[in-house]
Amino acid sequence: MLENGMIIGAESRDPQCREPQKDYCVQCKQMVPVHELTEFANGERVCRDCETEYLKLNGADFVPEYIQQNEWEFYGEWWFSDLGWKEQLEIIKAGYLAANLDPVQHDYLERLKVDFCKEDDRFLQFVKEKLL
Structure with missing residues (x-):
């Protein structure tokens, strides 16, 4: 049977005529259309x-x-950069000294000190002042 060009009872089969399914948000306890909810693995919908x-x-x-997956962002960029230069230096030195305890790293790190002094323009002036 037709009424106004529509089949009577068709609204139960036509998704445009049905009211959207709703459920409660676990956070605000409001009834919300399901398509506006995110369902998490624990079954809670928000x-x-x-x-x-x-x-x-x-x-x-x-x-x-998260910290493990973003170590540089946390330690290097966020935490370390927020410290004062004295605190930064203490941490760097502690890491350097810890690495220097490794026999393999020790010789390499000692060579780095020598290389730094060779390349630093102020080193020879420092030596001269010490020798005078």
Whole structure:
């Protein structure tokens, strides 16, 4: 049977006539269309408005793995660059001294010191002052 050019009861089969499926956001507890929810591996669904806050609240367990995958960005660019030059120097020296304990690295690092002095224009003046 037709009514206004439509088959009566067709709305149950026509996706455009159906109301979108909804579910609750675990963060804000609001009923939201399912296509606006992100479902996580634990089965929890979160709406777009709450996703950032949800991720922040659940991020602590992933900090060590993220740092491991982004070591240079954390240690080299973020943490180290925020230190004063004296703290930076202490850390660099500690790393250098630790590397110098390795017999293989020791000879190489000692040669680096000599090479640095040969290339530094101020070294000979330093030697002259020490010899006078």
